[in-house]
Structure formats: structure tokens, C-alpha cells
Amino acid sequence: MNFKKMYRRIFSFCIILSLLIPLYAQTPGMNSGQSFSTKTSNQRYVTDEKGNILMYVNVWGHVKRPGNILVYDGIDLASVLSMAGGPNRGAKYESILLIRDIPDEQGFTKYEIDLEKFIKEGDKGNFVDILPNDTIIVSQTRTSYILSNVGFINTMLQIMNLYVNINR
Numbered sequence: 001m002n003f004k005k006m007y008r009r010i011f012s013f014c015i016i017l018s019l020l021i022p023l024y025a026q027t028p029g030m031n032s033g034q035s036f037s038t039k040t041s042n043q044r045y046v047t048d049e050k051g052n053i054l055m056y057v058n059v060w061g062h063v064k065r066p067g068n069i070l071v072y073d074g075i076d077l078a079s080v081l082s083m084a085g086g087p088n089r090g091a092k093y094e095s096i097l098l099i100r101d102i103p104d105e106q107g108f109t110k111y112e113i114d115l116e117k118f119i120k121e122g123d124k125g126n127f128v129d130i131l132p133n134d135t136i137i138v139s140q141t142r143t144s145y146i147l148s149n150v151g152f153i154n155t156m157l158q159i160m161n162l163y164v165n166i167n168r
Contacts, residue, residue: 011164016159044132045073055132059084062091064142077113077127080136090144093119101133 006146046054049146053073057080060066064085077096081087100109117123140148 008166013095015162016127057116058135060135062088062140075130080130087138090141092139092141097137098128099135103155
């Protein structure tokens with residue numbers, strides 16, 4: 001192998017490596033702006049020093065600060081989502097999923113809530129009571145998912161283009 005060919009391969013490897021390292025460094029959920037509560041509770045309700053009744057709920061998915069959140073008893077869905085920092089841009093508002101830890105009085109463990117009605121009309125008619133250990137899942141729209149991953153696809157195409165041009 002001559003020196004020029006070896007130099008091209010080393011240069012190609014360095015370019016590819018320098019482009020891939022930032023992709024692996026930016027893992028989801030590790031942003032400095034996100035804080036996750038590490039406290040969990042097996043109890044259905046807890047009280048604070050003032051005697052307020054509190055409960056833990058889980059907020060997952062396309063919100064600013066997902067995690068296990070300690071909230072007041074009687075809180076509504078909009079307030080829980082607000083405590084999680086609110087839905088991210090590109091969230092699917094028309095199908096927020098709420099999953100119960102224990103079936104409620106009607107025997108339901110799963111609800112699909114249309115937050116779009118609340119946003120447009122202020123109508124909380126399809127909101128359900130938040131119970132201890134409920135899990136609220138906010139999905140991302142397909143369009144938002146594709147657009148959020150365009151940067152990765154673009155980077156991979158640039159790496160391939162660079163590799164092809166160097167090896168010509």
C-alpha cells in the first residue's frame with residue numbers, strides 16, 4: 001500500500017470518527033435542563049409537613065421534564081403536564097394516554113384523552129381524575145419524529161459522500 005492511499009484512509013477514518021462522536025454524546029434524557037425525581041413511593045398517598053395530601057404520578061414521552069412527579073391530590077391533567085414542563089413542540093395533543101396503576105371505580109385502566117379540545121375551547125370534559133401512580137404518556141407526531149431525525153440522516157449522507165469523494 002502506498003503512502004498516498006494510507007493517508008487517505010487515515011484521513012477518512014478521522015473525519016468519520018469526528019462526525020460520529022457528537023452523535024453518541026447526545027443521548028436522549030441526558031440534557032442538563034432535564035431533572036428526574038429519584039424518589040418513588042409504594043404508598044398511594046403521602047402527606048407533607050403541612051398536612052397536604054400528595055401522590056406520585058409518572059409523566060413519560062414527549063414532554064420537557066419526564067419522570068416521577070409528586071403532585072397534590074385533585075390535580076388535573078393540564079396541571080400535571082405543566083409540572084413536567086409542558087409538551088414539547090410536535091407532541092400529539094389529540095391522544096394523550098393515561099394508564100392506571102389500579103383500575104378505577106368504572107374498572108378502567110386506560111384512557112385516551114384529547115387535549116386538543118382543551119387547548120382550543122378550554123373544555124375539560126374529557127379529562128379524568130388523576131390517581132396515585134397514574135402514568136401519563138405524551139406521544140410525538142410522525143412528522144415531528146421525522147423532522148427531529150433529519151439531522152442524523154443528513155450527517156450520515158454527508159459522511160458517505162465524503163468517503164466516496166476521498167476514495168476516488
